[in-house]
Amino acid sequence: MRKVAVFFGGKSCENEISVLTGVFVLNLLDREKYVPIPIYIHTDGGLYTSPKMNDLEVFREKRYSSFERIFIDGGTVYALNGAKRKIKRLTKIDVALNCCHGGLGEGGGVSAIAEWNGIPLASPDLTPSGILMDKYTTKLIMRGLGIPTVDYIRVNEKDYEKRGAFLLRSIEGKLKYPVIVKPARLGSSIGIALAKDESEVKRAIETAFTLDSRIIIEKYLEEKQDVNCAAYSLGGEIFVSEPETAFLDGVYSFEDKYVNRTRDGMPAFLGKGGGRYALKGDLREKIRAYTKTVYKRLDLKGVVRMDFLVSADRAYLCEVNTVPGSLAYYLFCERVSDARSFFSDLIEDAIAQGKTEKRLITTGILRSVKWQGK
Numbered sequence: 001m002r003k004v005a006v007f008f009g010g011k012s013c014e015n016e017i018s019v020l021t022g023v024f025v026l027n028l029l030d031r032e033k034y035v036p037i038p039i040y041i042h043t044d045g046g047l048y049t050s051p052k053m054n055d056l057e058v059f060r061e062k063r064y065s066s067f068e069r070i071f072i073d074g075g076t077v078y079a080l081n082g083a084k085r086k087i088k089r090l091t092k093i094d095v096a097l098n099c100c101h102g103g104l105g106e107g108g109g110v111s112a113i114a115e116w117n118g119i120p121l122a123s124p125d126l127t128p129s130g131i132l133m134d135k136y137t138t139k140l141i142m143r144g145l146g147i148p149t150v151d152y153i154r155v156n157e158k159d160y161e162k163r164g165a166f167l168l169r170s171i172e173g174k175l176k177y178p179v180i181v182k183p184a185r186l187g188s189s190i191g192i193a194l195a196k197d198e199s200e201v202k203r204a205i206e207t208a209f210t211l212d213s214r215i216i217i218e219k220y221l222e223e224k225q226d227v228n229c230a231a232y233s234l235g236g237e238i239f240v241s242e243p244e245t246a247f248l249d250g251v252y253s254f255e256d257k258y259v260n261r262t263r264d265g266m267p268a269f270l271g272k273g274g275g276r277y278a279l280k281g282d283l284r285e286k287i288r289a290y291t292k293t294v295y296k297r298l299d300l301k302g303v304v305r306m307d308f309l310v311s312a313d314r315a316y317l318c319e320v321n322t323v324p325g326s327l328a329y330y331l332f333c334e335r336v337s338d339a340r341s342f343f344s345d346l347i348e349d350a351i352a353q354g355k356t357e358k359r360l361i362t363t364g365i366l367r368s369v370k371w372q373g374k
Contacts, residue, residue, distance in 0.1 A: 004034045004347060005077075005096040005119070007110045009041040012103025013190050013211060019059045021326055022099040026054040028339045034347065037077065037091060040067065041105055047071060049079075049090070075117045095351050097343070098123035098302075098323050102186055106323045107133035120354030122346040123302040124322040132298070132320040135184045135216050142317050145297060147290050150218045150309060150316045151175060154184070157213040160205065168198055171217060178220040181205055183212035194220065221311035227279060229287050230328040231295040232303040234349050238295055241331035243279040243287045243308070279310075287315050294320060301353070302346055303328050 006029075008022020009015050022038070029036050038053035048067035052058050058066075068079040070090065077090040096119050098110040108130035114121040124132075131137050139149045153174060155167060171179060181204035183191040191211040195201035201217070208215040229243040279287065291306050294317070305324035309316045321328075327346075329339035 001032075002034050002094040002347070002351070003037050003091050004029060005037045005039050005093045006099055007039045007041065007096060007105065007113075008099040009043075010100040010103045010105030010109075011041065011043050011045050012101065012105060013186060014102035014106075015043055016059075017325065018099055018101040018105065018323075019056070021101065021323075023054060023056045023059070024326055025097060025099055025343060028336075028343060030340050030344050033344060035091075037093060039070070039077075041100060041110075049077065072113060072117055075119050093117075093119050095120045095122060095347050095354070097121075097327075097347070099327070101323055101325070102133075102190075107185070120350040121301070122350035124300045124304060128298045128300055129322050132322055133185055134214070135182070135319055136214065138317075138320055139216075141298070142294075145293060147293065148314065148316045150221065150318065152219070153217045155205070155215050155217060157209050157215075160209070164205075168202060171198070171201060175217065175219040177201075180218045180220050181208050182216050182218070183208050184214040184216050185212050221309055221316070224309045224311040227287060227308040227310050227315070228305055228328075228331065229291040229308065230303055230305040230324065230331045231291050231300070232332075232346065233295070233301065234345055235352070238292055239332075240288045240292050240295075241328070243284055244331060245279050245310070283310060283313065283315055290315065290317060301350070303332075305331070 006022055006026050008018045008025075010018050012018070019040075022040070026036050026038055036054070038049055038051075040048045040050075040053055042048060047070045048064070049070050050058075050067045052063075052066050057063075070077050070079050072078070072093070076092045079088040079090050081088065096110070096114050098105070098121065100106050100110055103109070106129065108126045111121060111124065111126040111129045113119075115126060131141060136154045139152065142149050151174070153167070153171065160167060171177070178194055178196045179201060181193045181195055181201060191208050193204035193207065195204045205215060205217075226246045227243050228246070230241045231238055233239070278284075287308055290308070294300070294306060295304060300322070303324065305321040305328040307318045307321065309318055327343070329336075329342050333339050333342055
């Protein structure tokens with residue numbers, strides 16, 4: 001059976017969110033086809049594995065004593081025994097899934113590990129992962145593709161230290177209050193804040209800089225709707241989900257997404273006047289077209305979710321999640337059990353693509369170069 005490495009965790013503020021996705025995927029993989037190989041990236045940057053990693057309680061209670069420190073070489077996983085100073089071969093990886101949210105895990109680190117080791121990856125490659133992890137570079141790419149984004153100001157921490165007063169004065173003239181302040185390279189709504197005046201924006205900026213050295217200040221859209229749309233590809237054909245709208249007052253926060261949930265795991269705001277529905281009409285077609293364009297033009301792989309804001313009958317792309325929560329199965333599957341075949345499709349497509357990768361050709365220049373004096 002295929003050995004499927006599931007990378008999760010990461011040296012990131014989103015480590016625990018990634019654990020939720022990783023454990024979910026580990027438990028949903030088809031055991032008749034695959035042998036899951038859990039690879040947890042600790043906040044110390046080390047790689048670890050254990051057969052107990054499919055139990056969420058292990059991470060909730062921080063029972064890490066059974067974890068083996070590992071490294072990957074040539075696509076093979078080796079365990080490190082620090083006390084005996086021995087290396088033990090564990091298994092060869094056939095294909096990998098990236099379940100890391102945020103940080104280097106989502107921003108190209110796992111993609112680099114897979115590419116360096118010749119492991120087919122059912123997730124986006126290094127280049128788009130790195131570009132799309134940053135909301136500022138994402139906006140630059142979207143401008144080139146002709147896809148609308150919300151008006152914004154980019155701020156680096158060093159620049160703010162030198163010219164912070166000028167920035168605070170310019171926000172009112174360029175964006176108008178209220179505004180949204182967010183770290184440029186974090187997800188899961190971590191560090192996001194709504195600011196209604198200069199004193200609030202100053203506090204929000206200072207908080208955001210504790211999480212990231214680059215932030216984005218965006219114009220707040222009144223009466224907006226948060227819309228998610230995802231895409232994946234099989235055999236070269238791109239499949240796009242129905243756009244799904246979460247409607248609630250204010251900002252779609254970290255607490256709304258992950259903390260305030262009902263017993264069946266649904267966001268609590270669904271029972272408090274909020275809810276979800278599929279978008280209709282021209283906006284539906286436009287958002288699906290934007291999603292497909294980004295997926296195709298950036299040569300993405302695996303499943304990718306794109307987050308939009310809709311206001312005054314216009315759609316604005318906010319961010320592209322190359323590793324969406326729970327791998328966005330819920331945008332394509334009616335039941336959780338359907339995710340098993342969905343993940344299998346992603347894995348098999350990655351294996352098929354891996355067989356067609358181009359071989360590296362060297363220049364041979366070292367055989368022909370002539371050094372002076374030799």
